Amino acid sequence: MTGAQEYDYREIDDVIHGRVRLAVMAYLSGVGAADFNELKAKVGGTDGNLSVHLRKLEEADYVEVEKGFRGRRPHTTVSLTKKGREAWIAYIARMEDLLRPKAAE
Numbered sequence: 001m002t003g004a005q006e007y008d009y010r011e012i013d014d015v016i017h018g019r020v021r022l023a024v025m026a027y028l029s030g031v032g033a034a035d036f037n038e039l040k041a042k043v044g045g046t047d048g049n050l051s052v053h054l055r056k057l058e059e060a061d062y063v064e065v066e067k068g069f070r071g072r073r074p075h076t077t078v079s080l081t082k083k084g085r086e087a088w089i090a091y092i093a094r095m096e097d098l099l100r101p102k103a104a105e
Contacts, residue, residue, distance in 0.1 A: 009098065015060045016091045020045055020053040025080070025088050028063065033079035054078060062087055 016025050023043040028034060034042070040050050057063040062084030066077045080088070 011094055012098075013087055013091045013094070015056060015062065016087060018053065018056075020049065021057055024050075024053060024057060024078070025062065025084070025091070028078065028080040029085065029088050033077055036076035036078065039078055057084070060084075060087070 016022055020043055024039060027039065027042050036047075036050070040047065043050065045053075054063060054065055058065050060083075061081055064079050064081050066079070068075050068077075
């Protein structure tokens with residue numbers, strides 16, 4: 001990329017770029033999968049708030065949400081999908097392009 005294209009902020013993935021979703025993607029990229037309570041503790045927020053953000057990531061096929069039971073208690077596990085990992089890597093590369101100092105042209 002050269003010139004104005006290097007600074008085209010419109011290419012930033014809006015699905016990832018939200019603060020909570022960014023935190024979820026960053027955490028999952030390191031651990032692969034986490035249960036809902038672990039994720040909530042790491043990124044903060046309420047059950048409802050995190051659920052809304054996870055739904056948006058799930059609709060984009062960036063995460064997979066598996067609901068089940070451990071004993072008699074509900075248990076939710078969230079994991080990064082292949083598409084999610086690829087989107088995360090592309091997001092990081094795009095941010096690096098935007099933040100990397102450029103030599104004067």
